[in-house]
Amino acid sequence: MSLLEAKSLETALxxxxxxxxxxxxxxxxxxxxxxxxxxxxxxxxxxGTVIPGxxxxxxxxxxxxxxxxxxxxxxxxxxxxDGFNVRIxxxxxxxxxxxxxxxxxxxATDRLNDLLKPxxxxxxxxxxxxxxxxxPGNPYLEGHSPQVQEDVDLFVFxxxxxxxxGFLPQAExxxxxxxxxxxxxxxxxxxxxxxxxxxxxxxxxxDEEGKEGLVxxxxxxxxxxxxVTGRSNIYDISVTGEALLDLPPEYFTNRFLRMGLxxxxxxxxxxxxRLNELGHAMMxxxxxxVQESQKNGxxxxxxxxxxxxxxxxxxxxxxxELTGGQRVKVHRGMPRQEGDYWxxxxxxxxxxxxxxxxxxxQGGRQFD
Amino acid sequence: MSLLEAKSLETALxxxxxxxxxxxxxxxxxxxxxxxxxxxxxxxxxxGTVIPGxxxxxxxxxxxxxxxxxxxxxxxxxxxxDGFNVRIxxxxxxxxxxxxxxxxxxxATDRLNDLLKPxxxxxxxxxxxxxxxxxPGNPYLEGHSPQVQEDVDLFVFxxxxxxxxGFLPQAExxxxxxxxxxxxxxxxxxxxxxxxxxxxxxxxxxDEEGKEGLVxxxxxxxxxxxxVTGRSNIYDISVTGEALLDLPPEYFTNRFLRMGLxxxxxxxxxxxxRLNELGHAMMxxxxxxVQESQKNGxxxxxxxxxxxxxxxxxxxxxxxELTGGQRVKVHRGMPRQEGDYWxxxxxxxxxxxxxxxxxxxQGGRQFD
Numbered sequence: 210m211s212l213l214e215a216k217s218l219e220t221a222l223x224x225x226x227x228x229x230x231x232x233x234x235x236x237x238x239x240x241x242x243x244x245x246x247x248x249x250x251x252x253x254x255x256x257g258t259v260i261p262g263x264x265x266x267x268x269x270x271x272x273x274x275x276x277x278x279x280x281x282x283x284x285x286x287x288x289x290x291d292g293f294n295v296r297i298x299x300x301x302x303x304x305x306x307x308x309x310x311x312x313x314x315x316x317a318t319d320r321l322n323d324l325l326k327p328x329x330x331x332x333x334x335x336x337x338x339x340x341x342x343x344x345p346g347n348p349y350l351e352g353h354s355p356q357v358q359e360d361v362d363l364f365v366f367x368x369x370x371x372x373x374x375g376f377l378p379q380a381e382x383x384x385x386x387x388x389x390x391x392x393x394x395x396x397x398x399x400x401x402x403x404x405x406x407x408x409x410x411x412x413x414x415x416d417e418e419g420k421e422g423l424v425x426x427x428x429x430x431x432x433x434x435x436x437v438t439g440r441s442n443i444y445d446i447s448v449t450g451e452a453l454l455d456l457p458p459e460y461f462t463n464r465f466l467r468m469g470l471x472x473x474x475x476x477x478x479x480x481x482x483r484l485n486e487l488g489h490a491m492m493x494x495x496x497x498x499v500q501e502s503q504k505n506g507x508x509x510x511x512x513x514x515x516x517x518x519x520x521x522x523x524x525x526x527x528x529x530e531l532t533g534g535q536r537v538k539v540h541r542g543m544p545r546q547e548g549d550y551w552x553x554x555x556x557x558x559x560x561x562x563x564x565x566x567x568x569x570x571q572g573g574r575q576f577d
Numbered sequence: 578m579s580l581l582e583a584k585s586l587e588t589a590l591x592x593x594x595x596x597x598x599x600x601x602x603x604x605x606x607x608x609x610x611x612x613x614x615x616x617x618x619x620x621x622x623x624x625g626t627v628i629p630g631x632x633x634x635x636x637x638x639x640x641x642x643x644x645x646x647x648x649x650x651x652x653x654x655x656x657x658x659d660g661f662n663v664r665i666x667x668x669x670x671x672x673x674x675x676x677x678x679x680x681x682x683x684x685a686t687d688r689l690n691d692l693l694k695p696x697x698x699x700x701x702x703x704x705x706x707x708x709x710x711x712x713p714g715n716p717y718l719e720g721h722s723p724q725v726q727e728d729v730d731l732f733v734f735x736x737x738x739x740x741x742x743g744f745l746p747q748a749e750x751x752x753x754x755x756x757x758x759x760x761x762x763x764x765x766x767x768x769x770x771x772x773x774x775x776x777x778x779x780x781x782x783x784d785e786e787g788k789e790g791l792v793x794x795x796x797x798x799x800x801x802x803x804x805v806t807g808r809s810n811i812y813d814i815s816v817t818g819e820a821l822l823d824l825p826p827e828y829f830t831n832r833f834l835r836m837g838l839x840x841x842x843x844x845x846x847x848x849x850x851r852l853n854e855l856g857h858a859m860m861x862x863x864x865x866x867v868q869e870s871q872k873n874g875x876x877x878x879x880x881x882x883x884x885x886x887x888x889x890x891x892x893x894x895x896x897x898e899l900t901g902g903q904r905v906k907v908h909r910g911m912p913r914q915e916g917d918y919w920x921x922x923x924x925x926x927x928x929x930x931x932x933x934x935x936x937x938x939q940g941g942r943q944f945d
Contacts, residue, residue, distance in 0.1 A: 267943060
């Protein structure tokens with residue numbers, strides 16, 4: 210099956226909807242936008258192989274009546290992890306990891322050796338593993354699921370096949386994960402749409418554990434849904450205060466709304482500890498930002514990640530310097546060898562926060 | 578002196594920078610934009626009298642070094658009240674109140690009789706009183722300074738003269754306030770730029786009392802400054818949760834930043850009560866919004882204000898229905914006579930909040 214005609218791809222390239230890229234010896238085309246039925250974020254190799262983009266998952270914000278409305282039959286509840294989404298494929302004996310946007314990620318690709326047993330690709334060369342890379346050693350995100358407290362780890366949550374639409378069925382994926390010793394995102398079980406109390410209990414347990422939430426995958430229909438814990442909003446806010454003016458402001462307002470809806474649904478309106486936690490979370494990052502501005506004259510987030518190969522660290526640096534511009538500051542002497550790894554330390558500077566806080570602390574006048 | 582040539586005004590009218598309006602028997606021209614030296618919000622009467630717009634006041638967010646940087650000599654510290662700003666003038670024996678934007682406000686104009694002794698205009702017919710109308714009975718704002726717990730009251734904080742730039746000097750204004758029995762916004766005293774500890778003590782006292790902050794007015798220079806309490810941010814957030822998605826999202830993020838800067842400046846980073854208060858404030862309005870959506874299918878803020886004259890209540894209704902469109906819902910049978918007053922009850926509906934919360938509670942799917 211061919212998802213994409215060669216001719217459509219040429220037109221897309223001409224119109225700037227697709228882009229030719231290379232990584233090491235591999236050249237590929239990356240879709241910046243949907244092209245026909247092929248979603249943005251998809252990648253096309255030079256032999257025509259299509260690695261489909263990972264689709265968006267709709268959010269529900271009320272189990273009742275959301276579940277009954279979205280699902281007609283049984284569905285699986287799995288942990289939605291807080292990390293970054295990659296699609297892993299093998300080509301000519303080498304594994305690559307694609308970012309959600311459809312770029313080969315030098316960091317994730319470099320670390321696949323440590324994080325994944327690749328034997329599955331020997332038997333299923335056209336398989337694509339969809340996985341979350343989670344942990345404080347990731348170079349993209351503030352915050353991460355609590356399971357990983359150092360470096361990064363990898364959790365498989367879906368499988369696709371090159372040139373095909375959709376995901377492998379649940380049973381098939383679960384069997385492959387088992388047979389090939391892969392590490393899955395936790396699968397909590399199979400639920401019926403009527404089991405609202407059980408689902409509420411499950412989400413409250415995840416909420417307690419500081420986990421992000423659930424992805425709900427129906428067995429006999431296509432549409433999935435995600436449903437996140439109230440506390441994941443507090444957590445997101447607690448780790449992004451330094452970027453208060455640099456993230457879209459809706460980043461924050463949307464999370465307040467989600468938290469309010471979650472607390473109202475689960476009768477937590479009088480959970481004072483949780484409300485207190487929110488207030489502290491909102492200010493912690495700002496206090497850090499003020500402190501950093503006083504100390505270094507800038508507000509930034511700091512990243513430290515490890516590579517097996519210096520080449521990949523260099524590629525990653527090139528990538529972030531190209532896309533991050535003045536916002537990225539790679540520390541001197543990087544990458545630095547530490548044991549078997551090459552360590553890269555860098556900062557992402559929040560330019561609006563830096564400007565506003567410096568100006569305020571220097572006693573400047575601001576007109577709103 | 579003429580601030581504005583007749584010719585400039587005609588050009589401004591042609592270009593849409595000015596607009597002809599009437600209120601009862603008075604016709605006037607309102608500046609939507611600066612015209613020459615005359616600022617937007619100014620009003621020009623048909624006899625050429627100019628009532629200048631009220632200028633923006635710059636914000637400082639650090640007493641140290643903000644005060645030293647902004648002020649070369651002594652300045653007066655006055656209470657910045659939480660209400661709406663009006664300029665009051667007399668014309669042909671009748672007092673009118675202009676909104677900040679430069680419209681004659683039917684509500685404020687109606688209530689001047691109750692709120693102000695007009696004798697001062699007999700002796701100074703060209704005087705303009707700048708005042709804050711404060712209280713829960715105002716038709717524009719959620720929230721108000723704690724001094725006024727019912728209906729509205731009026732506090733004079735500046736004086737101007739028709740056709741002239743700038744404000745009356747402090748001593749002159751204070752004397753007139755005294756002589757004519759006007760109610761001033763509280764004047765805390767005269768400070769030198771070195772008196773940072775005294776100012777810090779003052780702002781912390783206001784913070785404790787739930788007041789909004791200070792306006793600082795230098796004696797011998799033009800530039801004023803405002804400096805608000807940390808808690809005023811919590812208060813603003815606590816009363817605007819229903820409008821979380823309908824206000825510009827920066828409304829919230831700016832207040833978080835101001836609060837963080839204030840707490841950091843005054844060493845309150847470990848004031849757990851204050852941080853707890855913030856968390857509660859952020860969610861209270863959302864809980865009210867969810868409840869209202871469940872009960873009435875919409876999210877709104879409710880207003881109740883009183884008029885002396887039915888004419889003015891009708892004018893006000895016409896004005897809000899014209900400018901508020903579908904967002905305003907005047908209750909049936911309004912205005913309703915109560916004692917000597919005409920009462921007007923209405924709602925401002927938050928359309929984005931209504932849509933989002935209804936959809937979420939009905940179990941809808943949302944893509945971020």
